[in-house]
Amino acid sequence: MVYLTRKAEFAASHYYNNPKFSAEENQRIFGKCNNPHGHGHNYTLEVTVKGKVNPQTGFVVDLKDLKETMNREVLDAMDHRFLNKEVPEFFDRIPTTENLAIVIWQRLEPKLKAAQLHRVRVYETPDLFADFYGEA
Amino acid sequence: MVYLTRKAEFAASHYYNNPKFSAEENQRIFGKCNNPHGHGHNYTLEVTVKGKVNPQTGFVVDLKDLKETMNREVLDAMDHRFLNKEVPEFFDRIPTTENLAIVIWQRLEPKLKAAQLHRVRVYETPDLFADFYGEA
Amino acid sequence: MVYLTRKAEFAASHYYNNPKFSAEENQRIFGKCNNPHGHGHNYTLEVTVKGKVNPQTGFVVDLKDLKETMNREVLDAMDHRFLNKEVPEFFDRIPTTENLAIVIWQRLEPKLKAAQLHRVRVYETPDLFADFYGEA
Amino acid sequence: MVYLTRKAEFAASHYYNNPKFSAEENQRIFGKCNNPHGHGHNYTLEVTVKGKVNPQTGFVVDLKDLKETMNREVLDAMDHRFLNKEVPEFFDRIPTTENLAIVIWQRLEPKLKAAQLHRVRVYETPDLFADFYGEA
């Protein structure tokens, strides 16, 4: 059983706002992140899959397939996008690092064949990241 | 003569568009960066000053002063902002990495006392950066 | 269940010495780290908390609270300090990377509300780090 | 119980080829990695051991011993080598990142005293790494 991790980067913008909160509450809770114009990040995504090593190839997973799946399911939808306005999952969910990790898991998990998704890690900045393992 | 460099980070969003170009030209020239919703980056700013080392302090520049100037002139204006809409210099100038380096130079240069501004470097991503030395 | 990690840096000095060992043993076991004047590091601290994502905020933990707790319980006490002489836990315990991870856990764990402490990671250099999960 | 991780780097070359596959299959499956002249990487190895902290030293493991074992069992054999031709385990096994993690585990695990091997992580590039925990 080996765990293989591939990183990718995407540049996106977002802001934090809960329409059920008053303007004052949104400002107090979200601070600078509440600016409705949005601001952005170079996100780093780490996708970890686990599985047996195929003795014919030495691979847990075909990296070309993994890359293609990550591009199609995640990067094409999120890179150079305003997450709140252009990614449907965030039309009514706040695009925090935590929620990004969950949404990316939900997009990737059903599409990965061959290997099993183990962890999605999302870095918002080099100093802040969230991990999701599919645990309820 | 010693050159001292301090780094800082800011998160901002931007997009590229020239109103004199047609929609097709803007799309062809700027590609994904033309998305009007904006997208974002964790920018890294490196400010280099040069000067003699003060023998009383061992400093070329008081770092607290340099930090304060960088915060007041640059970070307070650009961090967690949509550059095109919230930073006046970009109301009619495209916020490329090149132009960011020039604008940040113009903001910092008149405010630095004690030491002389030598270089402004702006990283848009770890793989792309622009340097400006104040040369015409 | 999402795991959120925040990094912070602190600069401190330390040395390794066990008063029960002879000078020769201390030198043999601890090598250059036995120098009583101390030497130092830019430590990187990673604090990981786990919890459910609050659907109102998208947060596992309020980052302002986490930052404040890390500053108050750890950084104010350790940053720009000589660990052996200025941090009480190290008056009679050797400030190795391992012990730093344990001491930081013990300082943070009782103070974190809302979310549960999952892991404390301490890097002494980019090439050496210790992880503590609170396991006996 | 503390987990201690030490990193090391080595520069090696390799290529991917399965003699049971046709030339076309090797090319299709392995792409540019199938070039028989080889190509290379700066590999980063992370070795994690776990154990109780020795109260006399503050160490889970004597770092000099760990370093020596890593050098003798892994780096002396793999650094500045063509893995396929100079490391026996890869005479008939494809030197993928996955297999490197397994082979390094097998070399280190029997030689570590004092502490227990917990994980071997191998980075082929900063964007791709494999973890092995000794799990069948």
Place this chain on the structure above:
Amino acid sequence: MVYLTRKAEFAASHYYNNPKFSAEENQRIFGKCNNPHGHGHNYTLEVTVKGKVNPQTGFVVDLKDLKETMNREVLDAMDHRFLNKEVPEFFDRIPTTENLAIVIWQRLEPKLKAAQLHRVRVYETPDLFADFYGEA
């Protein structure tokens, strides 16, 4: 006048040998790098161009063009290659970091339009790099 730098990575193998030296001399001068099987690196290439900022685009250089030129002239030839055997300039020149910087300059300089090549930097490892500015 702004200086714009773009990074790219390539994985290659090489070895150092001067056929005019005896085997003993080659071993003494080049050490582990003399191994004829080759060993490899993840090279990082930084290409810096300088020019005026085009007021219509905010660009010193069209990044798509720069990327294409770097791919066609350098990466297609060197990535996943054994430099001594597959890159003609190194058939009779030792592929040191210094010579790589010169060869890459010579490949890029005649092909860059719009902007002027200012510097080629090549990292062999994160701790060793060579810069060439086209100076005789």
Place this chain on the structure above:
Amino acid sequence: MVYLTRKAEFAASHYYNNPKFSAEENQRIFGKCNNPHGHGHNYTLEVTVKGKVNPQTGFVVDLKDLKETMNREVLDAMDHRFLNKEVPEFFDRIPTTENLAIVIWQRLEPKLKAAQLHRVRVYETPDLFADFYGEA
């Protein structure tokens, strides 16, 4: 003419104090760095030499020689040391990043043969560094 740079790390402690200043002035000017117990950093040193490439070896400088000179003149004296108390140049000079760059230049410059010293860069943290080119 090629510029070759080699990095090295050292761990040291220091503090800032000018005996001609009052305690209040030292505290006001140097802040946390005035703590007489000292605090420490993982310093990164970059030494750049320039010269013609030797056509026999492809080298600007023999890296083994450069490494040996850096170890003997700088790292043996500064690594795992309290700079103020154990490095003579800092007995009466404040060990700021600026002064470290100058002192390291003065130690290396007379000892480098073959190639010419071009720049000494010292990082105190990843976000602060000083460059010295030997300019009066």
